[in-house]
Amino acid sequence: MLQKSLSFVGPQTNNALEYYHVNKAFISCQGIHIERGISDSNEMQALVKKKMIEISDEIYLLADYSKFGVQAFSRVDSIQAINYIITGSKKKQEQIQDFKELSIKVIRS
Secondary structure (H helix, E strand, O other), X not given: OEOOOOEOOOHHHHHHHOOOOEEEXXXXXXXXXXXXXXXXXXXXXXXXXXXXXXXXXXXXXXXXXXXXXXXXXXXXXXXXXXXXXXXXXXXXXXXXXXHHHOOOEEEEO
16 A cells, blocks of 8 residues: 555555456546656556556546656556546647547546
C-alpha cells in the first residue's frame, strides 16, 4: 500500500484484479503523450493501471492541461488503449485534435 495515495499496488493487487471485469475504468496519469502513451511516476501504480485497462471495456483517462505532452517515469499503455480523455477547459481545441483523430473522445469540463 502506498501511504501517500492510500492505494493498493504490487503483484498481489494485480493478481486479485484477474478475477474482475469492469465496464468503465477512470484512470489518472502523470503524463499523456500522443506518441509515448500514458505514463505515471510510480512503477507499481502504473502496473495496476495497466491491469485495469486490460480488464475494462471502456477507459476514461483523467488528465489536466499540465499532463499533455509529458512522459513520466513508467509507461502505463499506448494512447490507443483509451476511449475517452476527460480534461479541463484550459486545453485548446487544436491541442486535442491529434487525440480526436485517433477516435478518442475528449470531454472538456
